Amino acid sequence: MFDGDPLIELHDIDFSYRGVGGGSVRQVLRGFSLTIARGECVALLGPNGSGKTTVMRIVNALEFPDAGTYRLGGVPVERAAVERRNSAFAKSLHQHVGFVFQNSDTQLFCPSVEEEIAFGPMQMGLPEDEVSRRVDDVVSLFGLEGLRGRASYRLSGGEKKRVAIACCLSLNPDLLVLDEPTDGLDERNTDIVVDVLRAFVAAGKTVLISTHHQDIVERLGARIVRIEPAAE
Numbered sequence: 001m002f003d004g005d006p007l008i009e010l011h012d013i014d015f016s017y018r019g020v021g022g023g024s025v026r027q028v029l030r031g032f033s034l035t036i037a038r039g040e041c042v043a044l045l046g047p048n049g050s051g052k053t054t055v056m057r058i059v060n061a062l063e064f065p066d067a068g069t070y071r072l073g074g075v076p077v078e079r080a081a082v083e084r085r086n087s088a089f090a091k092s093l094h095q096h097v098g099f100v101f102q103n104s105d106t107q108l109f110c111p112s113v114e115e116e117i118a119f120g121p122m123q124m125g126l127p128e129d130e131v132s133r134r135v136d137d138v139v140s141l142f143g144l145e146g147l148r149g150r151a152s153y154r155l156s157g158g159e160k161k162r163v164a165i166a167c168c169l170s171l172n173p174d175l176l177v178l179d180e181p182t183d184g185l186d187e188r189n190t191d192i193v194v195d196v197l198r199a200f201v202a203a204g205k206t207v208l209i210s211t212h213h214q215d216i217v218e219r220l221g222a223r224i225v226r227i228e229p230a231a232e
C-alpha cells in the first residue's frame with residue numbers, strides 16, 4: 001500500500017478548525033494543493049498562522065480536509081479508514097510517514113532513550129533482534145551512544161530533537177515530516193539534523209519540512225512551497 005508516485009497529492013483542500021460544539025469556524029486552508037514526488041525534499045514556508053502545521057497534520061492523517069482530496073502513494077486517505085478500530089490502514093500509513101512534532105515533549109514518553117527508539121519497531125511487531133538492530137543503527141547515526149540509558153525528559157532541547165527524529169527513522173518511513181525541526185537548536189545540533197536529512201534524501205527518501213530558516217532550505221537544497229494565510 002502507498003507505493004505509488006507522486007508520494008503526496010493534496011488537491012484543492014479546504015480546512016477549518018471548529019470550536020466546541022461546531023461553533024466558531026476558522027478557515028485555515030482554501031483551495032490548497034501540493035504534490036510531492038518520491039525523493040523530493042520540500043520546504044513549507046509562510047508566516048505564523050498560515051497553516052504549515054495544519055498541512056503537516058493532514059499529511060499525517062491527524063486532521064482531515066473539509067473538501068478536496070489527499071492521496072498518499074496513490075491511495076486516498078479518508079477519515080473512515082484511518083479511524084476504524086485497529087485500523088490496518090492507519091498502521092500502514094504510520095509506517096510510511098514519520099512525523100517529528102515541533103515540540104519534542106509531546107512525542108517522548110518512555111523511561112529511557114533506548115526504549116523510546118525501540119517503541120515504534122516493537123509496536124510494528126518486529127522480532128526482537130530486528131528491533132535491537134534498528135535501535136543500534138539509529139543510535140550510531142545520531143551519535144546517541146552516551147544518551148541510551150538517560151530519561152528523555154531530562155535531555156536538552158537539541159538532544160530531545162535528535163531522539164525524536166531517531167524514533168521516526170527507526171520505523172524506516174518513506175516520508176519524514178518535520179515541523180520546524182531546527183527551531184531553538186544550537187549550531188552543532190542543527191548540523192546533525194541537516195546531515196541526517198541530507199543522507200535520508202540521498203537514500204531516495206522524501207522529506208517535508210516547515211521552517212523559518214532560509215539557510216536550512218539552502219543547505220537541504222529543498223524546493224520551496226509558500227503558503228499564504230487564507231483571506232478572511
Ligand SMILES: Nc1ncnc2c1ncn2[C@@H]1O[C@H](COP(=O)(O)OP(=O)(O)O)[C@@H](O)[C@H]1O
Binds near residue numbers: 018048054055
Ligand atoms: N486546534 C486548533 N483550533 C483552532 N484553531 C487552530 C488550531 N490549531 C491551529 N489553529 C489556527 O489555525 C491557523 C493555522 O495554524 P497553524 O497550522 O498552526 O499555522 P503555522 O504552523 O503556519 O503557524 C492559526 O490561525 C491558528 O491559530
Ligand SMILES: [Mg+2]
Binds near residue numbers: 053054
Ligand atoms: Mg506551526
